Amino acid sequence: MRVGGTAGGINQVMALRQEILQRSQALQQVRTGSASEASGTDAAQAGTPTGAPGQVAGFADTLQNAMQDVSAVQKRSSDMQAAxxxxEVTDVAKVxxxxxxxxxxxxxxxxxRNKLLSAYQDILRMGG
Structure with missing residues (x-):
């Protein structure tokens, strides 16, 4: 019974990840405005993993890439606030x-992170 719950937890994490990517793309489109409309291929390629076509990135690579993306977004935000x-930046809306x-x-x-921790704890409980 718990095995199905763990698989469901993994599916929830993957669904949450997909939702995060979609929201991030939407925010990037809003931020760039008409520039993203002029080059629609950039937005479509943003959600695809790097590497050869058909190659599936490993979980650790995906997680590391997501963390690097979050770090880059936070750094850009910090840089814009400092500017x-x-x-140097007069548009408070962009900031x-x-x-x-x-x-x-x-x-x-x-x-x-919370979903992964919960799934990990469920797996630990299954072993006993």
Missing amino acids: YERG MLARQEAGVAFEATLQV
Whole structure:
């Protein structure tokens, strides 16, 4: 009975990951505005794993890439905020959007972490 629950937990994590990727792409499209509309292939390629076509990235690679993406979003947000404080960026909407995107990325990462931890604990309980 628990095996199905664990498989369901993994499916939930994967579904959550897909939702995160979709939200991230939507935020990137909003942030870039008409530039992303002019080059629609960039948005389509953003969700595809790197490597040869048909090659499936491992779980560790996928997780590492996701963490690097979150880190990059947070760094960009921090850089934009610092530039705004120095007076280099005058569009407060862009700064706030970058902060919101960083917050969403962090929250999504935290939710994935919680789901993975819960699945790991379920697996540990199965062994006993």
